[in-house]
Amino acid sequence: MTPSDLDLARVPEHVACVMDGNGRWATRRGLKRTDGHAAGEEALLDTIEGALAIGIQWLTVYAFSTENWRRPKDEVKFLMQFNENLLLRRRDELHERGVRIRFAGRRDWRVPKRLLRRMDECIELTARNRVMTVTIAFNYGGRAEIVDAVRALVAEGVNAEKVTEAAIRRHLYDPTMPDVDLMVRTSGEYRISNFLLWELAYSELVFTETLWPDFRREHLFDAIGEYQARERRFGGIDDGK
Numbered sequence: 001m002t003p004s005d006l007d008l009a010r011v012p013e014h015v016a017c018v019m020d021g022n023g024r025w026a027t028r029r030g031l032k033r034t035d036g037h038a039a040g041e042e043a044l045l046d047t048i049e050g051a052l053a054i055g056i057q058w059l060t061v062y063a064f065s066t067e068n069w070r071r072p073k074d075e076v077k078f079l080m081q082f083n084e085n086l087l088l089r090r091r092d093e094l095h096e097r098g099v100r101i102r103f104a105g106r107r108d109w110r111v112p113k114r115l116l117r118r119m120d121e122c123i124e125l126t127a128r129n130r131v132m133t134v135t136i137a138f139n140y141g142g143r144a145e146i147v148d149a150v151r152a153l154v155a156e157g158v159n160a161e162k163v164t165e166a167a168i169r170r171h172l173y174d175p176t177m178p179d180v181d182l183m184v185r186t187s188g189e190y191r192i193s194n195f196l197l198w199e200l201a202y203s204e205l206v207f208t209e210t211l212w213p214d215f216r217r218e219h220l221f222d223a224i225g226e227y228q229a230r231e232r233r234f235g236g237i238d239d240g241k
C-alpha cells in the first residue's frame with residue numbers, strides 16, 4: 001500500500017511495533033543473530049520515515065524487554081552497544097526531522113551507564129520537537145510499568161479509594177502517551193510479550209509474517225490499511241453514529 005490508498009484523516013494517532021524476527025532473519029542467511037539486529041536499523045528508520053510521511057503522532061518501538069536479559073551474555077552485550085551506537089548515529093537526523101525521542105523502561109543497574117547517558121542526551125536534544133514522538137521501549141516490561149506506577153502511588157501515600165485508572169495512568173512511564181491505536185508485530189509471532197499492557201487495552205492488533213529486518217514503510221501502510229478496515233467499538237455497539 002501507499003499513502004494514497006489510506007484515509008489520511010483516519011491515521012492512527014499512536015502506533016506501536018514489536019520489532020521481532022531479527023535472529024531468524026540472520027540465521028536463514030547463515031549470519032550471526034546479531035547481524036539481524038544490525039539489519040533492523042534500516043527497518044526502523046524507514047518505518048519512522050513512513051510514519052512521518054502520513055502524520056502519525058506517536059510511534060513506540062520495542063527494542064529490549066525485561067525478559068531479554070535471559071539471552072546469552074554476548075547477545076545482550078551486543079544489544080547494549082548497538083543501541084548506544086544507533087542513538088549516536090541517528091539522533092541528529094531524527095532531530096532535524098522534528099522527532100522527539102523518549103524512552104520507556106526501567107533505568108536499573110543492568111543498563112550500562114554510557115547508554116543511559118546517550119538516552120538522556122537524545123531526550124534533551126529533541127525535547128522541544130513536536131512533529132512526532134518516537135518512544136523506544138528499552139528494558140521495558142508492561143508488568144514492571146504497572147508495578148512501578150503502583151509503587152509511586154503507594155510512596156505518595158495515596159488512599160485506596162484514590163487508586164483509579166486515571167491515577168495509575170498518571171504514574172506510567174510517560175503519562176502524556178495516548179493509548180495505542182494499532183500494534184504491529186512482525187515475524188509471525190502472535191503474542192504481546194509483555195509490551196505496553198496498560199496502553200494496549202483497546203488497541204487493534206496486526207500481525208505480519210515479515211521479519212523485522214525486511215519491514216519497510218509499505219508494510220506499515222499495509223497494517224494501517226488493515227486498521228482502517230476494522231470497526232472499533234470500545235465495548236459499545238455500532239449504532240451508525
Ligand code: IPE
Nearest residue numbers: 019020021022023024025063
Ligand atoms: C527481536 O528479534 C529483537 C529483540 C528481541 C532484541 P529477535 O532477536 O527476537 O529475533 P527472533 O525472534 O529470535 O528471530
Ligand code: IPE
Nearest residue numbers: 018019020062063064065193
Ligand atoms: C519481544 O520479542 C521483545 C522485543 C522485540 C524487544 P521477543 O523475541 O523477546 O519475544 P518472545 O520471547 O518471542 O515472546
Ligand code: MG
Nearest residue numbers: 020021022023
Ligand atoms: Mg523474537
